[in-house]
Amino acid sequence: MSNEETVASTNQTVTLKAGAIDLPGRVLASNCFQCHGTNGYAGELKIGEQSASSIISDINEMKTKDSRSNIMIVHAKAYTDEEIKLIATYISQQTKY
Template structure:
């Protein structure tokens, strides 16, 4: 009985960041307007830009990468100022938008 309770508790802890990220966007357009700042480098479809394709990537993975970029502050990394320019809720909207696009 103890093991099953621990397993359920662990599952809840592991799933909560994913669930939170999935529901964190309150933007009526699903984050498209916020994501438009990414279009020049990553393409409007998230796959035809000069840099990494983002379309269809996991939202939590993208969100974790952006948060890491925000915290590291690597000089010369173009993503550092971009990631810092948004709130956590805005980044959740951006990553939700790209995660829902079809993968290349």
């Protein structure tokens, strides 16, 4: 598996440091954990137990809404379908730390 990952819509490539868990989606999903807790397990904003398909459909629904109405919609709109798939798959495979 490659130790490089392209981040969000910026096309920047991040090289994971030696010893980091090298999984697709890990770097992209780390942004989500700022608000949704480590591995997605914050109390009120828990998303860690959701399936990948549930996360994908939530994000796609947010993309259709007015971006001024909340911060999550702004995030949702910025990701490509491929990025959302990587993020959702990664989050759905994590367990509570």
